[in-house]
Amino acid sequence: MRYNFKTSEAKWQKTWDERRVFESDVDPSKQKYYVLEMLPYPSGRIHMGHVRNYTLGDVAARYRKALGYNLMHPMGWDSFGLPAENAAMERKVHPGEWTNKNITEMKTQLKPLGFSYDWNREIATHTPEYYRHEQKMMIDFWKAGLLYRKESHVNWDPVENSVLANEQVIDGRGWRSGALVERKLIHQWFLKITDFADDLVESLDTLTGWPEKVRTMQKNWIGKSQGAYVDFQLSDGEAVTVFTTRPDTLFGMSFLAIAAGHPIAKKLSETNADLKTFIQECERGGTSEAAIETAEKLGCPIGLTASHPLIPGKTIPVYVANFVLMEYGTGALFGCPAHDQRDFEFATRYNLPIVQVVFDNGSWDRATAYAGDGTMINSGFLDGMTSAAAKKTMIEKLDSSNTGKSATTYRLRDWGVSRQRYWGCPVPFVHCGDCGVVPEKVENLPIKLPEDVTFDRPGNPLDHHPTWKHTNCPSCNKPAIRDTDTMDTFFESSWYFLRYCSPKSEQAFDEKDAQYWMPVDQYIGGVEHAILHLLYSRFFTRALRKCGYPIQFDEPFKNLLTQGMITHATYQDKEGAWLSPAEIMPLDNGTFVKITDRSPVTVGRLEKMSKSKKNTIDPGEIIDAYGADTARLFMMSDNPPEKDLEWTDSGADGAWRYLNKLYTQAMYAVDCIPAANTPEPEVFSAAAMNLRQVVHKTIMEYTHDLETFAYNRGVARLRTLSNALFAFDPKTADEKWAFREGYETLIQLLAPIAPHICEEVWQSFGHATLVYETPWPKHRPDLTLETQVTIAIQVNGKLRGTIEMPADSDDETVKQTALNHVAHLTDGKTVQRVIVVKNKIVNIVVS
């Protein structure tokens, strides 16, 4: 009797729907639990990464439900973004139409997986009902002083005359035009995330439910550093301020470097042709930090010198350098080549002095910079001090001599939220010739995107639109121009978890709902969001609270699980074109050929599943072939959630064979087990006791596995329990009772992972209730105690045998037994020491 997953899965999904078991409401009498998976972008097809992410969430959700929590588990769509505009350009389809179609398709693909979503709470961020609230937030941020405008660099494609995203810049060129990308300054909107830098970094300590590595990444990203501003006088009378974290190395300075965008550089370039050319070269290439940091470090003297603030009469050259950015610090730095690798390379290239000021006990080879601590030398009043003392003393000296001051700075920069694109939330501001920048009146919100736009030319369709941007000033009512920027799509994902609490509210969210449901108890998503999305959401929590929104929690996400990616081997034909796994077939000799023409195929390394490499497996096909439970089980069983998962067809096949066997064995069990309410027998046979011990230990250990997301280990334990049940042959009434207990427990434990088949078996066992609504089993402590233990015996750390002993035997007995057991190995040698670790190991150290 094979398990028919097709009818069974459809049947249970219908039952859950009809009984509305996934719907959630505020219930102050019950403890709430909010499970959330990161908001998906509706690309049109779900992929394995989604299936994994949502299965992880669903297991957590169903487990919490069984523990008796009032569960909320919502789902929605992060539906603004660049791909919709690319599709519009490539396929002449409106971004809105494309997006809506994708949402419908993805929802259709998601439903057969049987996730416990409350679809009543569904949101889509491209709808005016959603984005009107963030227009209001933006105005509130403006009023609270958290939003401002400033000039900032964008990637500019001079052929398309449009702004490019970093991913659209490939090797310094525009991806469509191939033109060399330039850095262009334009006015943009910024959110003052730096106002909260200190709180954002300090509060990381309270996020004990987050992975340590994510907290470390955020801490480093914010990059709080203690240092000093130092003022320099230039030979033309101007002054330059630099920021440094190494004021102790000021005596080792041999040059000053300023950014190409520094006002002094700009001014001098008007009369200095070489400098002007160099600055133009600096403005070539993308704006990403990786592009700038990996570029060759180049500089151009500006023809001025700077006076050393502490060494009278000493002057040093000043350069414009391509690795100094106007956006960081003061846009200027001093170079100490001996103790900074980048400065070292710069000094070597331009033949500048390399003066050692930190002595490292003489091991420095002068081939690279020495960036560590040591004793100060060649540093006047700092000589003989440690680096730490020198830092402190130097800052005091700068303060007292009025040439600088101590400062705390952050690597974190303010969040640029402007995008010069169509498919995003319009910025609700108006530019008036008389009043300047004026926020829209709140009663005019939402400022809707115009539908009638074209993508037949590059650039911002909002700007091109014939009428949309023409409006009247909200303040003086004279003709004025709408801001044509839209918001960064990270804006939408920074507060959607609040919207889920009150998805239909006229407000962004209602106080009573947010107070009940927030914070998110378990947040699950890709590790690639470890910094930006999570940091922006943490910032929003603080910024909204500052604006008076009813937020009664400090951090939005209490517990965080970051999952790894799904990988698959890549395949290329002899021309180097990527092939999908469906286009190839294996030969007996282990190599692969193309199905169409039998030409040889090169098998590449494992890579993240992506459309461009074509190494994707469509979850739809897997679900058709094996069912949702198999896909879910395989996803959870093969490796830990945080690690990358390699998809293999044979692995899915194994999961299917297991479920099928579980079903057939359970159906056999139905024929011999007692009725559901049969009382527990008073006496059990040895075999029954053995089985019950396995059952109760599994409950205890598996529950711990679920708590710690060790799902793969948990599945292994369920397999062990299954093997014990499959091998068990109940003869007496007590054995049959234990057999039932074992199967029912297994079904309850497996239900969060493979819910459909478990409901099916649960029903066959005579239950009228859903296993979904059945309380989680509890282990009986008396059945989980070990009575007999195996103790390993080592001689000099090497395993030489094992002995069986009653648990908790006293150390002396264990020691003597162990010594006797390996006496043939210790004959003629002196026993120097014996280490006994209770119930574990005896190590005998002999000479």
Place this chain on the structure above:
RNA sequence: GCCCGGAUGGCGGAAUGGUAGACGCAACAGACUUAAAAUCUGUCGAUCCUAGUGGUCGUGGGGGUUCAAGUCCCCCUCUGGGCACCA
């Protein structure tokens, strides 16, 4: 370039500093079958010999701490993620 991870049999992985390889996949052998599929049983890190209740080696590489290291410390290699306009 900078920040954060990872590396254990043919493969995915398991292992509070205490018996490395649980559980599974693949493979191989056998049973069943006219045959195949499915199912069931067994073997399964490498190597050596005298074939055992055996010896030696073995957790990316090199060093160290410890009675004991996959696990802790230092150095290195390879590899994944992020780097502010992909989401």
